[in-house]
Amino acid sequence: TEIRSKLLKMFTEAQGGFLSGQKISEELGCSRTAVWKHIEELRNAGYELEAIRRKGYRITKIPNRISSNEISLGLKTEALGRRIHFEESVTSTQKIAHQLAYDGALEGTLIVAEEQTAGRGRLNRAWHSPMYTGVWMSLILRPNLPPAKAPQLTLLTAVAIAQAIEEVTSLRTDIKWPNDILINKKKTVGILTEMQAEADKINSVIIGMGINVNQELEHFPEELHSIATSLAIELGKPINRAELIQMILLKFENLYHSYLEHGFYPIKLLWESYAISIGKKIIARTITGTLEGTAKGITEDGVLMLEDDKGHISYIHSADIEIGKD
Ligand code: BTX
Numbered sequence: 001t002e003i004r005s006k007l008l009k010m011f012t013e014a015q016g017g018f019l020s021g022q023k024i025s026e027e028l029g030c031s032r033t034a035v036w037k038h039i040e041e042l043r044n045a046g047y048e049l050e051a052i053r054r055k056g057y058r059i060t061k062i063p064n065r066i067s068s069n070e071i072s073l074g075l076k077t078e079a080l081g082r083r084i085h086f087e088e089s090v091t092s093t094q095k096i097a098h099q100l101a102y103d104g105a106l107e108g109t110l111i112v113a114e115e116q117t118a119g120r121g122r123l124n125r126a127w128h129s130p131m132y133t134g135v136w137m138s139l140i141l142r143p144n145l146p147p148a149k150a151p152q153l154t155l156l157t158a159v160a161i162a163q164a165i166e167e168v169t170s171l172r173t174d175i176k177w178p179n180d181i182l183i184n185k186k187k188t189v190g191i192l193t194e195m196q197a198e199a200d201k202i203n204s205v206i207i208g209m210g211i212n213v214n215q216e217l218e219h220f221p222e223e224l225h226s227i228a229t230s231l232a233i234e235l236g237k238p239i240n241r242a243e244l245i246q247m248i249l250l251k252f253e254n255l256y257h258s259y260l261e262h263g264f265y266p267i268k269l270l271w272e273s274y275a276i277s278i279g280k281k282i283i284a285r286t287i288t289g290t291l292e293g294t295a296k297g298i299t300e301d302g303v304l305m306l307e308d309d310k311g312h313i314s315y316i317h318s319a320d321i322e323i324g325k326d
Helices: 002-013 021-028 032-044 068-072 093-102 147-169 231-235 241-262 265-274
Strands: 048-052 056-061 084-090 110-116 134-141 174-176 180-183 186-197 202-212 281-285 290-298 304-307 313-316 320-323
Touching: 002 021, 002 032, 002 056, 021 032, 021 056, 032 048, 068 084, 068 110, 068 241, 084 093, 093 110, 093 134, 093 186, 093 202, 134 241, 147 174, 147 180, 147 186, 147 202, 147 231, 147 241, 147 265, 174 265, 241 265, 265 290, 281 304, 290 313
Parallel strands: 084 110
Antiparallel strands: 048 056, 110 134, 134 202, 174 180, 180 186, 186 202, 281 290, 281 320, 290 304, 304 313
């Protein structure tokens, strides 16, 4: 795989032009027969290459896959995503992240998979994560904060992803408290924040991000057709997932530094600028019951304030929100 990434780097530098077999064998320090073998391996990995006598090889189609190499090249962050665990297929990137965090993985460690066979949402719900289409990843953070602050990181994550999506696609996104990112009212992103903590101290926060990127409608199971969408569906063309991941990490790191330095308030302002539920009539389904009223905003801690028709305010820490007809 080291040879493969060297080879891919050479092709990237050739910018779509031909690389002669001679040049490749010199740079890789291997025989012409070995070059041919490495080219075959690229083909097996989904690359399409043209081979012309006397000219050499040229990549004509890059597979719609991601590699940790592709994410690392051009990554502009200091710490986030500097260590990547990349897997083709996993049950859940959260599960792997928990194990790595427990074993002492550093802040910024990122787990990315092409497919999840048991992707998780909140309350043990399933998150549909088909092969080669989305961004399914978990980020390990080790903030020096009390556990009660962890929900703020969910809101910070939502802002980071919304900013990155807008930067890469120019699509306008809305955030629905606490953790959904919607485009044209349909769910495009889910965020799952989990942690390992002691009574007064966070050991690690594991932020799971599921982003529907290149799915077409038929990739989604029937029951999601009316509630889910992908960036490609909304934009009308596929998106480079590695680039999106890089942008999310960059936006995340900027917000995270600001958060650790200045607290939640600047994040709260940004979050509110994306929030669609605020000021609207909503129905909040919590584990203990259903509440109806007007969403007044979020507190300093990121808790949702809901005012009922008698003017009484409830503070909601966790719920599913349905937005009423204005
Ligand atoms: P949630 O509980 O808010 O949303 C789960 C609900 O969303 C499901 O019950 C279903 O109705 C709907 N849903 C399922 N899959 C999709 C999808 N692909 N697109 C839109 N709607 C869907 C949201 O939980 C948190 C999801 C986090 C997913 C990431 S992926 C990487 C990491 N690993 C992992 O196992 N989970 C996280």
